[in-house]
Amino acid sequence: MSLVWMEDGGDNKNLQPLPVIPEQPRIVLRAEGLTKIYPQVSGTGPGLELFRDLNLTVRAGEMVAIVGESGAGKSSLLHLLAALDKPTAGEVYCGQARLSEFSSRQASEFRNRDVGYVWQFHYLLPEFTAAENVAMPLLARGMSRPSALAKAANWLAEVGLKARGEHRSGELSGGEQQRVSLARALVTEPKILLADEPTGDLDTKTGETVFDLIQGLHQAHGLTSVLVTHNLDFAARCSRMLRLRNGALEDLAKS
Numbered sequence: 001m002s003l004v005w006m007e008d009g010g011d012n013k014n015l016q017p018l019p020v021i022p023e024q025p026r027i028v029l030r031a032e033g034l035t036k037i038y039p040q041v042s043g044t045g046p047g048l049e050l051f052r053d054l055n056l057t058v059r060a061g062e063m064v065a066i067v068g069e070s071g072a073g074k075s076s077l078l079h080l081l082a083a084l085d086k087p088t089a090g091e092v093y094c095g096q097a098r099l100s101e102f103s104s105r106q107a108s109e110f111r112n113r114d115v116g117y118v119w120q121f122h123y124l125l126p127e128f129t130a131a132e133n134v135a136m137p138l139l140a141r142g143m144s145r146p147s148a149l150a151k152a153a154n155w156l157a158e159v160g161l162k163a164r165g166e167h168r169s170g171e172l173s174g175g176e177q178q179r180v181s182l183a184r185a186l187v188t189e190p191k192i193l194l195a196d197e198p199t200g201d202l203d204t205k206t207g208e209t210v211f212d213l214i215q216g217l218h219q220a221h222g223l224t225s226v227l228v229t230h231n232l233d234f235a236a237r238c239s240r241m242l243r244l245r246n247g248a249l250e251d252l253a254k255s
């Protein structure tokens with residue numbers, strides 16, 4: 001433990017060691033008392049409660065893994081963290097901003113500016129080239145097409161797909177498509193990466209490559225990341241592992 005010395009203010013300087021409490025990195029995302037209940041389609045009945053009073057704090061630079069059974073509500077939680085949906089109760093904060101108060105335009109701007117989102121199903125546009133898919137968020141911001149495509153080319157190189165930019169995304173392998181969607185998530189240089197089972201559809205070796213890539217980009221770009229995965233080995237390689245079960249997040253100790 002490091003020490004600082006405090007003077008007592010008198011002539012007889014009485015130096016006392018004080019423990020220095022290491023400063024915690026700042027909080028980037030905070031969910032407080034989050035409850036999500038999907039109403040019945042009929043509009044009557046109790047609805048489907050996924051979680052109640054859920055709390056989550058994600059600090060700068062952390063890579064938090066969320067695991068849990070299918071249907072536990074992992075994607076729904078990620079949607080709330082990205083302001084893609086509103087909670088039934090509770091709040092998600094990003095810095096001082098309260099996400100539930102965003103208008104739909106503010107939510108879009110927040111996603112375009114601050115969040116890179118990798119979808120469980122990548123949702124690339126198959127008729128467009130890999131480079132065009134990556135450039136989409138920049139074009140949505142109003143960037144010129146040549147500038148957006150130039151940035152997209154850089155990001156395709158970062159994910160190891162320099163030579164594939166002109167291929168239609170529908171022609172690429174599953175692993176390549178997931179790398180394109182990672183480049184699309186990061187092309188806007190967000191501070192937060194939310195990835196929903198980015199390796200879920202891939203074979204073991206390709207999944208390893210994509211996970212290594214995510215981890216490398218997380219570190220290289222100083223991201224704060226939340227990653228949903230069914231793969232406990234990947235989860236154990238994150239800073240923290242949480243399990244969403246019975247509507248609550250439990251800390252899982254890493255072995």
Ligand SMILES: Nc1ncnc2c1ncn2[C@@H]1O[C@H](COP(=O)(O)OP(=O)(O)OP(=O)(O)O)[C@@H](O)[C@H]1O
Nearest residue numbers: 038048050068069070071072073074075076077120
């Ligand atoms: N928009 C919606 N309206 C009603 N119910 C929904 C909606 N979205 C999800 N659900 C339901 O909420 C539950 C949780 O879904 P969610 O997709 O969050 O689970 P998950 O943990 O991501 O599962 P998986 O591991 O299979 O991806 C499911 O029972 C699902 O059918």
Ligand SMILES: [Mg+2]
Nearest residue numbers: 074075120196
């Ligand atoms: Mg899901």
